[in-house]
Amino acid sequence: MLVETLVPARGEAELEEIADRLAARPSAPPFAPELIDFCHALSRALFTDPRARRHPELVPLASFLRRASVTALADEFASDAVAGVAQVPRGLAFHVPPSSVDTMFVYSLAVSLLVGNRNVVRLSQRRSETTEVLIDALNAVAAEHPQAGGGLAVVSYGHELEPSALLSRAADVRVIWGGDATVETIRALPLAPHATELLFGDRFSLAALDASTPEEDLARRLFNDAYWFDQMGCSSPRLVVGVGDGARERLERLFDELHAEVVQRGYELELGATLAKRAYAYGALADRPVRAYRELGNELTVLELETLEGFDRTHPGAGLFYAVALDSLDELADHVVRKDQTMTVSGFDGETLGRFVRAVNGRGIDRIVPFGEALTFGRYWDGYDLLGELTRRVHAP
């Protein structure tokens, strides 16, 4: 079947031929020099593209792909090695990234490529300028690095299932990002019996701060965490929990500072998003135990909850924060659910957080990172170790 191709070149091609070509190629050894070179070249291409300046979310991606950062990942991978066990690529990886966290497909792709897999990525036909910048960079780098680039294809088609079914049958590992509905739809397509898959459904993220140990600069970091993807990223915090004495006042001050940050950064919402957010917020007032409602301009709305009891985690994005004051992290632990992904934290010591993780014991929360790092991609994501999941272990004493 004919599909649009984006990488290694823009045009059209038979999907069967793409799958056959990728299947026939050998995998590279994990972290082979040509793979690291490829990532580094991609990093440079992104740093030098004049269009990239308009898209700040490309900066952390380009940093992630730098030689120093990729080499550090290689070192981690090497130090994980267990005597008598060799870690090898799975083979062909099929990625279905989310349509609107534009940079996600390259993170997904890069980690898989670095451990030696061949890769095919499906992108939607509705693509942002950021995505186009990324495609151009991938094409330029693939042309200069044919060895690594040859194991890579990015294709685009609509919501028809046949192309995904074909790629699913050809894949050794399938990586599905995006909403629950996408996961459900693509998951129903059969994989080869030996193939595995990584699933990233809808998630909810929160921030927690200890009111008694105030940190500097929290508002600026919370802004970056929450507003970069219009608060629609899976790791964008949407609930801010204040813990300990004076938590309510601390939260109130934090949102005042956040409002100042929003104004200073010149972040503005479209009117349609403002209206949708307000309608959502009024609905929440009708249904939920909201103690206080604050609108700090169109871009920041705060709903202070009396309790997390029954908190259902629906959310419109666009700068709406639930807030709640609790006596302790233990109290928060009682309310954690499977959907909870990232918790950005401030002011807690390692022991307190360790106790929290043990108390939750896998019911939810897959990442705990400092304020400001909610969107920083890493090998551990949604409870997976991506380096581990994208490789096979060969017992070879």
Next chain:
Amino acid sequence: MAERQYATPQAEKAARLSERLTALVHHHRAACEPYRRIVDRVAPGFSAAERVADVPHLPVSLFKTHELRSIPADEVFKTLTSSGTTGQQPSRVFLDRASAAAQTRTLAATMQHWLGPKRLPMLIVDTRTVLHDRAQFSARGAGILGMSPFGRDHLYLLDAEPDQVRAWLDKHREGPVLVFGFTFMVWQHLPRGVDLRGGILVHSGGWKRLVEQAVTPEAFKAEIRERTGIERVHNFYGMAEQTGTVYVECEHGALHAPDDGDVVIRDPVTWDEAPRGEQGVVEVVSTLPESYPGHALLTEDLGRVVAVDDCPCGRMGQAVEILGRVPKAELRGCSDTAGR
């Protein structure tokens, strides 16, 4: 309602509305728990509105997501539904007998002002099938049923054979007829070459689909005149959530607020009332809704005030121009991929 319509100067009207709307806020706070929860958070300590703009309002889309009523479930006489344009959840508006009657009475008073006391033969540019489910009216069906009492000898244009249409036109050749339909239905289906001279066209339903075809209100009127000879064309604006309160277009193209309702044009950044002539988000208020808290609603439409007691047509009060809908915003994020 016997008094003359559009005769009250704005200052006097606004004072009367503020008082009546204040009473409605307190009525609905007492009768509708979700409404009380909202108002007590967004307007804590509310006691009385000095200006119409001070009355707490609800986003109109809340009627799609929430069941808001100020009467017990067993007193619901009729539920109006409207799907809007986006095909999502329909709005649900709960009426008891008294509210339904008030809507009918008020609409009649307004329409008689524009159409005169005599019921005219009525040509409906639609099909009867949109009326099917009488318990759950569609916006189109509700519009037709709401307007039908203002005409007689109704003919549904899209159900009629050509010779039936000819016979009907022959029968009413002498006097004026009333033509009614949704704006895009009229544009698409009202045929060229039927002589309806002296008639009145009343239409509604928004310009969205005509704007896509670059049809302006002026071009619409010119086209209708060319097709049928009709000189009197009245667009009207209103929403299912405030049925009975309609804003009818005068000879000068301005939509006039009726005696029982008004608009507040809000600045989309400060949300204060925008100065006359400035574009803003349209809030509609109506004194009719007693059975559901729909007396002050922030719409998703843009508009501006074009007259205050000084429309060249001579009608008092405010008149507006509707400038279209606020575009739906697309946020980024980990949203679904398969559906796109």
